[in-house]
Amino acid sequence: MILKANITEALRSLVSAKQRTILALIGIVIGIGSVIGMVSIGSIVQNEALKQFKDMGVDIATVRKDSGEKGSEMALKDILGLKGRGDVTEVAPYLTSGTEYGSGSKKMFMEQMGVTESFFDLNKIVMKRGRRITDLDAYRYFCVIGTETEQFLNSAGTPDPIGSRIALGDRIYTIVGVMGAVSEGGMRPYGINRSVITHITTGTRSFQSKEINTFMVRLAGLKAAPEVKAEFQDYFEKKSNGLRVSVNTAEELIASMKKQMQLFSLLLGAIGSIALIVGGIGVMNVMLISVTERRKEIGLRRALGAQQMDIQAQFIIESVTLCLAGGIIGIFLGIGVSLVFAKLSKWEFLVSYGSIALGFGVATAVGIFFGYYPARQAARLDPIKALRS
């Protein structure tokens, strides 16, 4: 078969000019690699974002006091008083403060948080061992710790931290529970895994920063962000003398994530396209050299009965073969890059099969597009002149 003979011939010719082949491949590899990397990382990010929302639900909003406002504060009783008003089904105010624990080379930065019982429900935190902090722990020095905190204490010589005491700042807390690992970010506050969590009333007494400026709410049904914001604004303006708040809903967050993703895709797509064009021009160059070097062969093949179409097909197949070889390496490169990305960000790695199909498709298209002109040149050579060269 002509096709099979052409493919064998293409491989032979590419192998015989190794150096040139490899140089031409680099562009294609980078191009396809970045396209595949882009699509794979995109799907990893999306998967991770979706996972958080699947976990916590999309009916969550975070309310923050606008920074720069002096004087007026959000009072705990006002925040708790929101529960049951309008669409608010649950409120979870929290207080954060950082502290360094340990000494010498064994040191860890711990997130100190003060929360109410509802915090655990809203954030879907499951206890690994022991109990959670309840509202009965108000003003008492009990705490629960995150998994990273537990690991640190284990390495510092406390195999089972439950029941032991931990000194933070000038207070001593008794550990009553260990929380299971959670993925942070999204609507969840950062630092839960390396936290020491007490009741919020204990926090306002003993933490360095005592001001509550953030709380989470669960709303009955989805509401547009501006509407929610207006409601809370209204409430706090009356309660706390003109206090301004900002509201972030899950919906908004998803929208902004999508926007970022689009920007990211666009950027990598642009890089990928430029690399592909440069790579394609490299392929075209190599093919033109190949045609010039093989003029005699082309003339001979024509004399032996090859049609112009046969010669054209031979060179297009050669360029497609070249691009596909680059494409395969590029696909592995792209997947490798996204694997590293997933490992570094500790996100779940996944391969999108669509991206692999895309890689093969793009490689073939580049091969045909940039191989066409050299192949046309080859097919149009005058057989006699070609033979004599």
Next chain:
Amino acid sequence: MLKIIDVHKNYAVGPTEVKVLKGISMEVGKGELLAVIGASGSGKSTLMHMIGLLEQPTSGDYFIEGEKISYDNDRVLSTIRNRKIGFVFQQYHLLPRLTALDNVGVPLVYRGMREPEIKEKSMVFLKKVEMEDRARHRPNEMSGGQQQRVAVARALVGNPSIVLADEPTGALDTRTGQEIMNLFRKLNEEEGITIIVITHDHKIAAQCKRQVEMVDGVIVQSSESRVQS
């Protein structure tokens, strides 16, 4: 078998036109062993390219097996070239990356034949030129004479109506050249293959059954000779 009527070929060289063939008419019958002899520049190579359908005449008619050649369709021309004409070149023109066996099979590839069949047929013709033990060798592992034998097998493999040999002994020493001529005579006598040998060498031409001499784009003399073996 092959008929040329009043063929002219002009080339444009800059502003002037060079007339290479000036009204050639000739006929070649089946089973002929014909020599076209002439000095360089006599137009014999152009004539061969025209006979081999690599070149289109400026005017005149050309018939192969009674069929008039028209030059406007590359596909038809390539198919006739592939099926009816076998080329042997002075410089052998084997493809360097292919083995002897694969080189012989190239014309069959363009007929869309399947690989096992191509190999089988190629082997038959390699045997005919006594090169079967070199089937796996590449051109750079063979002598000139051996390469030319492989080229002859390639010319024959498609069972063409006519074999065109352009200075087939030109790059070989006298003895090897003679071997190639002997091969041609044997193929002509035993299998009735029609062969046209283009040469400038009168000793080579004398071994063919008929000679046509070209000078300056016209045929000046046509003669029969007794072949001495």
